Amino acid sequence: MRGDGVLRLDDLMIEQDGFRLTADWTLAAGTRAALIGPSGAGKSTLLAVIAGFLAPTRGRVLWDGRDLAGTPPGARPLSILFQDQNLFPHLTLTQNVGLGLRPDLRLAAGDQARVAAALDRVGLAGLGARRPAEVSGGQAGRAALARVLLRARPLLLLDEPFAALGPALKSEMLDLVAEVATATQATVLMVTHDPADARRLAGVTVLVADGAAAAPVPTAALLDDPPPALRAYLGPKDNPAR
Amino acid sequence: MVIAPLGAVALRAGGLSLSAADLSTLRFTLVQATLSAALSVGLAVPLARALARRRFPGRGFLVTLLGAPFLLPVIVAVMGLLAVFGRSGALNQGLAAAGLPGLSIYGLHGVVLAHVFLNLPLAARMVLQGWQAIPAERFRLSEALSFTPADTFRHVERPMLREILPGAAATVFAICLTSFAVALVLGGGPRATTLELAIYQAVRFDADLGHAAGLALVQAGLGGAAALAAWRLAPPAMFGAGLDRPVPVAAAGGWRRIADGLAIGVAALFLLVPLGAVVLAGLPGLTALPASVWAAALRSILVALTSTALVSVLTLVLVQRVARAGDGWLNLAATLPLATSGLVLGTGLFILLRPLAPPSMLALPVTIGVNALLTLPFAFRLLLPQARALEADHGRLADSLGMAGVSRLRLLTLPRLARPIGFAAGLTAALSMGDLGVIALFAGEAGATLPLVVQRLMAAYRTEAAAGAALLLVMLSLGLFWAFDAGGRRASA
Numbered sequence: 001m002r003g004d005g006v007l008r009l010d011d012l013m014i015e016q017d018g019f020r021l022t023a024d025w026t027l028a029a030g031t032r033a034a035l036i037g038p039s040g041a042g043k044s045t046l047l048a049v050i051a052g053f054l055a056p057t058r059g060r061v062l063w064d065g066r067d068l069a070g071t072p073p074g075a076r077p078l079s080i081l082f083q084d085q086n087l088f089p090h091l092t093l094t095q096n097v098g099l100g101l102r103p104d105l106r107l108a109a110g111d112q113a114r115v116a117a118a119l120d121r122v123g124l125a126g127l128g129a130r131r132p133a134e135v136s137g138g139q140a141g142r143a144a145l146a147r148v149l150l151r152a153r154p155l156l157l158l159d160e161p162f163a164a165l166g167p168a169l170k171s172e173m174l175d176l177v178a179e180v181a182t183a184t185q186a187t188v189l190m191v192t193h194d195p196a197d198a199r200r201l202a203g204v205t206v207l208v209a210d211g212a213a214a215a216p217v218p219t220a221a222l223l224d225d226p227p228p229a230l231r232a233y234l235g236p237k238d239n240p241a242r
Numbered sequence: 243m244v245i246a247p248l249g250a251v252a253l254r255a256g257g258l259s260l261s262a263a264d265l266s267t268l269r270f271t272l273v274q275a276t277l278s279a280a281l282s283v284g285l286a287v288p289l290a291r292a293l294a295r296r297r298f299p300g301r302g303f304l305v306t307l308l309g310a311p312f313l314l315p316v317i318v319a320v321m322g323l324l325a326v327f328g329r330s331g332a333l334n335q336g337l338a339a340a341g342l343p344g345l346s347i348y349g350l351h352g353v354v355l356a357h358v359f360l361n362l363p364l365a366a367r368m369v370l371q372g373w374q375a376i377p378a379e380r381f382r383l384s385e386a387l388s389f390t391p392a393d394t395f396r397h398v399e400r401p402m403l404r405e406i407l408p409g410a411a412a413t414v415f416a417i418c419l420t421s422f423a424v425a426l427v428l429g430g431g432p433r434a435t436t437l438e439l440a441i442y443q444a445v446r447f448d449a450d451l452g453h454a455a456g457l458a459l460v461q462a463g464l465g466g467a468a469a470l471a472a473w474r475l476a477p478p479a480m481f482g483a484g485l486d487r488p489v490p491v492a493a494a495g496g497w498r499r500i501a502d503g504l505a506i507g508v509a510a511l512f513l514l515v516p517l518g519a520v521v522l523a524g525l526p527g528l529t530a531l532p533a534s535v536w537a538a539a540l541r542s543i544l545v546a547l548t549s550t551a552l553v554s555v556l557t558l559v560l561v562q563r564v565a566r567a568g569d570g571w572l573n574l575a576a577t578l579p580l581a582t583s584g585l586v587l588g589t590g591l592f593i594l595l596r597p598l599a600p601p602s603m604l605a606l607p608v609t610i611g612v613n614a615l616l617t618l619p620f621a622f623r624l625l626l627p628q629a630r631a632l633e634a635d636h637g638r639l640a641d642s643l644g645m646a647g648v649s650r651l652r653l654l655t656l657p658r659l660a661r662p663i664g665f666a667a668g669l670t671a672a673l674s675m676g677d678l679g680v681i682a683l684f685a686g687e688a689g690a691t692l693p694l695v696v697q698r699l700m701a702a703y704r705t706e707a708a709a710g711a712a713l714l715l716v717m718l719s720l721g722l723f724w725a726f727d728a729g730g731r732r733a734s735a
Binding site: 051052072073074075080085086088091095103104105147 | 649
């Protein structure tokens with residue numbers, strides 16, 4: 001599964017009652033890309049198509065030249081974190097993380113040790129027996145990232161999983177994402193509505209607006225001199241030209 | 243499963259020719275169902291309003307009690323009513339003591355009385371739900387505008403009732419249309435026979451399968467229309483929990499207070515006295531039950547548990563499919579049995595299976611199958627919203643982790659749905675335990691289930707044994723319901 005790790009969206013078109021989004025670009029292996037744009041533009045929908053929850057109307061999602069159409073979400077070379085519900089509320093943190101190793105949770109002793117090590121690494125040592133409701137939002141995010149770490153898939157999709165956290169905690173989580181991505185050598189595609197997040201994590205940024213997901217461009221350059229669509233979205237506050 | 247028996251019925255019926263007796267049966271069926279629906283719903287409104295706007299000790303208990311008649315074996319409910327309103331019941335003894343002429347419970351008014359007893363609580367719960375669905379702001383607004391109770395009724399409550407009542411009435415009508423056990427005991431004769439009863443008599447006594455099939459076809463047509471109406475008109479959740487949530491309805495004073503007290507008091511008496519009578523009458527007989535009763539009880543438990551297992555598995559599979567893939571023909575298939583009745587399906591199966599084996603040998607398997615089919619729609623409707631919510635909340639996460647098949651069932655579906663599964667299984671078990679319908683068609687002298695034995699003991703005037711067996715039946719039905727429901731609660735994560 002781990003080839004070069006190139007994600008290609010080939011002439012992709014997504015249509016959903018009145019809504020349309022096109023994308024046609026390639027993301028090099030190991031790139032960290034932010035998806036930014038107004039709400040309703042289709043950032044999450046694009047991730048859902050890449051993850052395999054939705055079929056595109058036209059075009060293909062290719063991984064190392066292989067068409068992913070027909071591959072179910074769990075079998076694709078990726079992990080995804082949603083806006084919420086990243087943990088099963090009735091399972092402990094250990095079980096939630098263990099699902100990353102075996103979806104049937106039949107964990108051998110060695111697997112158990114790996115789960116414990118992953119929890120340790122994200123700073124949750126000793127909390128494995130708790131359930132999601134018994135830990136803070138930040139700790140729940142860490143547990144989800146521990147599972148990403150264990151799954152070690154070459155592509156990581158993040159659909160604003162930390163939007164509900166405060167600024168300091170969010171920065172902390174983004175650093176942890178970067179750490180996990182480095183450890184697993186993963187390509188990262190992260191939805192955000194905050195340009196600061198894009199700057200913090202990402203080398204490149206994809207602008208999703210006006211029915212198209214534009215080809216990725218270097219984040220700093222894009223935000224320093226935003227095109228009209230992005231400028232309209234960012235507003236005067238983040239507009240450096242002011 | 244539904245279509246095959248219906249097909250057999252249609253083929254065997256071979257041309258409809260209803261005699262004058264059949265027409266009067268049809269008329270009686272429609273009249274009693276209409277009266278029962280009108281009375282149940284009409285009486286449900288004051289009761290539900292009183293429950294919605296009054297707080298009193300025992301209110302929660304009364305609301306829970308309103309759920310009981312749905313689980314109560316019909317034959318037991320009839321017995322309780324006989325103990326109060328019957329020839330030697332409390333009411334007639336009181337009348338006789340006062341030198342007044344007695345009342346007879348048999349015939350149209352007896353059938354309607356029993357149907358109101360069984361369905362008034364259901365209707366009251368539906369209407370109460372309507373009251374509680376009215377946003378609190380509406381009532382606050384009415385108070386802010388200093389509405390009189392009559393104004394509030396006109397602008398707030400009447401629009402709700404207009405939405406709820408047709409569905410409630412159609413539901414009760416559909417249930418009464420397929421009434422068998424009530425008519426078997428309290429009806430009968432040329433002037434008080436329902437279609438279901440006529441089907442039974444045609445099969446059992448006249449051995450006239452063509453005639454039975456013709457009647458079954460009429461019944462299926464009527465039942466289909468009524469079920470469709472109920473389905474479209476009725477609000478989705480009929481057994482919703484949480485009905486003891488307080489409602490900010492202004493508790494009007496004056497005569498309305500007295501009227502509400504009266505409505506609650508009379509309803510409580512109407513429900514509790516017959517139930518109490520069953521317990522009181524049954525207790526002495528419980529210690530000296532004939533051996534046949536115990537054997538029948540064992541058979542009934544077997545029937546109930548097997549059909550519950552069948553329904554649980556079928557419902558889970560169907561619900562999962564529908565929740566994941568959206569509506570479609572599966573949804574229809576799961577609701578189709580509502581259009582039929584035990585006797586219609588039973589007649590169809592009787593025609594289909596009679597060449598293969600003697601009916602008495604098939605009694606239990608057929609009863610299990612028909613019970614499972616008839617309770618499937620209820621279980622399906624109970625589980626579907628929860629399964630949909632589960633899919634919406636956690637479906638994508640499970641997909642993205644590759645959880646499928648048995649793992650998904652074991653780690654996600656069962657732990658998250660244990661509560662509604664337990665409730666639905668309890669409902670299925672209790673309904674199946676208490677069902678007196680298709681078994682009456684098939685069972686021979688031996689091989690009867692407990693409800694059938696109760697009915698036979700009653701028909702043989704062995705009152706004490708019948709009362710004891712009825713009490714045993716109630717305890718088993720409610721016990722099974724409680725066990726499954728509690729099991730589901732305990733297993734739920």
